[in-house]
Amino acid sequence: MPNLIAHHPPIELARIAFSQLTDEPVLRIARLRKGWGHMSWTVRAPSGRYLIKTGIRRPHLADLYRQVAAQQHAAIHLATPQVIAISDHGGALQRPAYIQCWLEGKDGEVTLPRLSTDGVHRFGRALGTTVAALHRIPGPRFAEDAAGTVTYPSWAAACHARLTRVVTANEKASVLPTDVLHTVTDRIAELIDHLPGDITPRLTHRDLYLPNTLQLTGHENVGLLDWESAAYYDPVWDHVKLGMWVFDKHPQLQAPFMDGYTADSPLPNGFDERLTTYQGIEYLAGFPYFGAAWPDQTMLDGFRTLLTGWMDQHHLPGGRP
Template sequence: MPCDQRLDLLRSLLSQAEISGGVAHMEPVVDQGSTNRMSLVETDQGKRFIFREYRWPHDGRELDRVRKEPFLHERLRQHGIPAPQVLAATHYGPWGAVLLEYLPGELLGEVTPRLEPDARDQAWSSAGQVMRRIHSITYPTGTAGVILGEDLRPFEQGSWGRFCGRDLVRHAARLQEHRPDLRIDLGRLRSLADTIESVLDEAPAVLLHNDPHPWNVLVQEAEDGWECSGWLDWEYAWVGDPVWDLVRMDMFRRKPIGPTPMALWDGYGAIPPEPRRVFYELQISLWMANEYLDGSRALPPTHRAAISYIEDLEAHLAHIEQVFG
């Protein structure tokens, strides 16, 4: 979008939010994700906001984010979760844009390497406590699906367990095309997916962030130590098993920052349990290995771990089959 059109869109959002003053400065947000265009905006009165222009690089259906994020952020804030307030939203072009409250803090993934151990543990523990609050937003057992706008749409495959099982086999089939040397037995994986389906379907149904990683969490130093000041980027949120979020938080890295501190699980109040944990690790590793081999996204630490995982795929499958009896 040309610069003058972007400024017109931003001014429209500021007007909708009844924010007076002109735009004094706008610059790209550092360490933003790959889906949208994010800008830090400062008005001539010194007020700061986040200007989020939606994009959609995926093949699947767009999630009606202009309605979805205002709806979700308000619900999250009602549960004491520090999601930024959506001040204005508009459909513009194919996807739209929103104006967000500016939250203080630094990204957990950026600040972790320079924090002393006690401060690091405070920050991760607080993130875990907020994650527990997120997962306290529950749905009836057996509920699962994608949130489109304000509506929950069940997965086309039916249940959560069936969705995950079919997703696993799909990723395995793609990986077989990339790496025929692995000699992946798709029949074996279909059998594994069928075995675990009922186990996954018995999991609690909760609101999932569905893209949790240390670069979607803000932390700041407060009087009592480091605390979580924001959980960001709710566009992919859906409903399913909370262990899915925990495993993703443990596995996704933009940069190498070391293993997940135990403080996260202490703050959350639990560690990801077997047998669901090992199944999601398999599912995510196949997905991330394909992303690396496709060249579709750059998450070097996550992709290196995924490639290492598939190089020892037989041992992982044997362990998972043993766990599930």
């Protein structure tokens, strides 16, 4: 994680922003040093503890409203911080920001190494139960975000639109060989056309990995954090990152997670076929992201390995990334 201290606006501006938005004095305020998508401050006020957040990668007002819409929708059904105030560019911070309640706990990445074998099982099952609750939240229409900024008449249309954006980004970045891009794209397009027709939109987090999970203090429930990528998608999409960043790294979590996830209903029809389709799209998306937008050679090499394995699984001819 980058050191964000040098990039934070002065802490006094955050103090003023909180009081302007809540009509409460600040008893104590501190910057969070750890972060990737947001700059944040923790605040202690007479009524409790809060967090001020403002975007880094997605800093615009429209981005803020998309995050807040998803977070408030999710908060009705599962443990996630409720948003209590929103500021546009006119506030003391001079950038969009919002304030949310503070949930006491530690993220899964910190918690997991400290757990016993039985504790790991309980954490994994609780996480599966939480994600299942998320995936039961219906959306009115397939959409790129919970605010409905861009929507689609069908799931196939949403997938083709996503694939087109990913291909365009790859062509611009010129990181992935053109022949590989075309071979993979053609196969994904075929898979999209064979997706089941009965998929319905559900709230999907789209960034599920352990730092975005929260082991709540005082009980074993697991909450979810950071809704900047949330959308109304096929919820199977969430299993792509779960596989990449959770189960591949911590295989002991997979079985208890799936126990919790399927406790009330089984996996949907065509789960494996749906998952491999979305894996192909997400693996392609890693190349312009980590090869050009946010260069990271280690991450890029990881996506080369993932895409190579995907191509081998589908017996695709030609070169590899």
